[in-house]
Amino acid sequence: MVEIGIVGKPNVGKSTFFNAATHAGAETAGYPFTTIDANNAVGFVRTDCVCRELNVTDTPRNSRCVDGVRFAPVNLIDVAGLVPDAHKGKGLGNKFLDDLRQAAVLIHVVDASGSTDSEGNPVAAGSHDPVEDVLFLENEIERWFYSIFNRNWDKIARRVETEKKDFARFFEEMFAGIGITEGAIHQALREADLDGGYPSKWGEDGLYRFSKALRAHSKKMIIAANKTDAAGAQDNIARLRERFPNYPVVPTSSMAEFVLVNLAEKGAIRYLPGDSSFEIVDKSTLTPKEAKALEMIQAKVFDRFGGTGVQACINQAVLDMLEKIAIYPVEDETHFTDKEGRVLPDVFLMDRDCIPLDVAERIHTDIAKHYVAAIDAKSKRKIAKDHALKQGDVVKIISKA
Ligand SMILES: Nc1nc2c(ncn2[C@@H]2O[C@H](COP(=O)(O)OP(=O)(O)O)[C@@H](O)[C@H]2O)c(=O)[nH]1
Numbered sequence: 001m002v003e004i005g006i007v008g009k010p011n012v013g014k015s016t017f018f019n020a021a022t023h024a025g026a027e028t029a030g031y032p033f034t035t036i037d038a039n040n041a042v043g044f045v046r047t048d049c050v051c052r053e054l055n056v057t058d059t060p061r062n063s064r065c066v067d068g069v070r071f072a073p074v075n076l077i078d079v080a081g082l083v084p085d086a087h088k089g090k091g092l093g094n095k096f097l098d099d100l101r102q103a104a105v106l107i108h109v110v111d112a113s114g115s116t117d118s119e120g121n122p123v124a125a126g127s128h129d130p131v132e133d134v135l136f137l138e139n140e141i142e143r144w145f146y147s148i149f150n151r152n153w154d155k156i157a158r159r160v161e162t163e164k165k166d167f168a169r170f171f172e173e174m175f176a177g178i179g180i181t182e183g184a185i186h187q188a189l190r191e192a193d194l195d196g197g198y199p200s201k202w203g204e205d206g207l208y209r210f211s212k213a214l215r216a217h218s219k220k221m222i223i224a225a226n227k228t229d230a231a232g233a234q235d236n237i238a239r240l241r242e243r244f245p246n247y248p249v250v251p252t253s254s255m256a257e258f259v260l261v262n263l264a265e266k267g268a269i270r271y272l273p274g275d276s277s278f279e280i281v282d283k284s285t286l287t288p289k290e291a292k293a294l295e296m297i298q299a300k301v302f303d304r305f306g307g308t309g310v311q312a313c314i315n316q317a318v319l320d321m322l323e324k325i326a327i328y329p330v331e332d333e334t335h336f337t338d339k340e341g342r343v344l345p346d347v348f349l350m351d352r353d354c355i356p357l358d359v360a361e362r363i364h365t366d367i368a369k370h371y372v373a374a375i376d377a378k379s380k381r382k383i384a385k386d387h388a389l390k391q392g393d394v395v396k397i398i399s400k401a
């Protein structure tokens with residue numbers, strides 16, 4: 001499953017974001033969406049379900065579908081432990097680095113209201129600059145990269161200089177675990193002005209420049225400018241956007257999302273994560289406090305930003321940054337069902353250029369091993385083995401397994 005790390009200094013709203021985003025599926029779906037542990041749970045990407053296009057009533061298993069909106073599962077990690085020197089990996093820092101390593105994309109939650117200092121202590125609104133927090137996280141990741149590379153540098157230099165291994169290929173293989181690609185390595189070499197040079201001659205400074213450039217091209221990141229409901233957020237959002245044109249900056253109020261998903265679950269309001277409005281079902285079921293909270297959320301969040309931004313963050317992270325598409329595997333291409341007769345049971349988030357064999361692999365390695373052919377359930381035609389699938393494809397895999 002796609003792994004998303006929710007990262008940031010203490011008290012910016014990471015856990016509130018995590019709880020709001022993972023709560024929705026937990027109680028309402030018939031499938032046991034298990035919380036793996038307190039910091040690791042299933043969240044969802046919001047997509048248009050193909051049930052509408054196919055005009056069928058679906059019975060999802062790995063996901064949920066509400067009024068033609070399909071929520072596809074992803075794994076969210078509430079990454080704790082971003083404190084000064086987290087990259088050294090002491091104490092909580094170890095878990096922090098493990099989580100970072102695992103995540104394909106990071107949602108960096110910052111306090112856009114500027115009311116938490118660099119250590120996460122409450123301060124007067126507007127007195128802390130969230131731009132500093134973004135620079136701080138970048139720096140921690142760069143120093144973490146640097147320290148792992150530095151530890152292995154003699155070996156790398158020897159392999160490349162004595163054994164004439166291709167630097168980028170060797171480097172990618174060696175550090176596959178932290179999610180760097182050959183392409184990113186080439187870009188980093190160029191930007192750090194190290195292309196073609198001997199690694200043993202880079203020096204500390206060269207290796208640091210390389211680590212910095214590689215970080216920029218490796219760890220995908222989106223900024224959740226949180227606490228938008230609080231005063232002063234709008235100025236900071238504009239400044240974050242200006243300072244970091246390469247990151248999407250999404251205004252969020254994780255607190256508003258948390259309140260809304262809970263009230264929706266109780267049936268007091270109608271609201272789906274990612275909606276641009278909510279509707280009160282029955283005012284008499286709301287406590288005065290809840291009614292007041294909803295008024296505030298309407299005025300400070302929806303009227304200004306058009307939504308809470310929590311779902312928008314997850315969608316942008318997975319669909320735009322990781323370029324995933326939704327693929328529906330079925331066993332019966334006539335009825336779009338699995339063996340148990342469930343209609344459009346699963347949705348897989350797959351790479352944009354995936355082919356039928358990748359879908360087979362995702363179902364089971366045995367299915368892939370004994371792959372025979374694939375059928376496009378919409379057209380009932382065979383799909384060529386090397387044909388790239390597209391968003392919303394419904395695919396039957398024929399296999400001898
Ligand atoms: N105003 C406002 N407060 C928030 C928001 N999200 C979280 N908080 C508050 O910020 C504090 C820290 O939240 P928490 O989720 O525990 O932060 P974490 O330490 O980053 O996990 C709590 O008092 C939350 O109620 C938000 O969107 N708006």
Ligand SMILES: [Mg+2]
Pocket residue numbers: 014015016
């Ligand atoms: Mg927390």
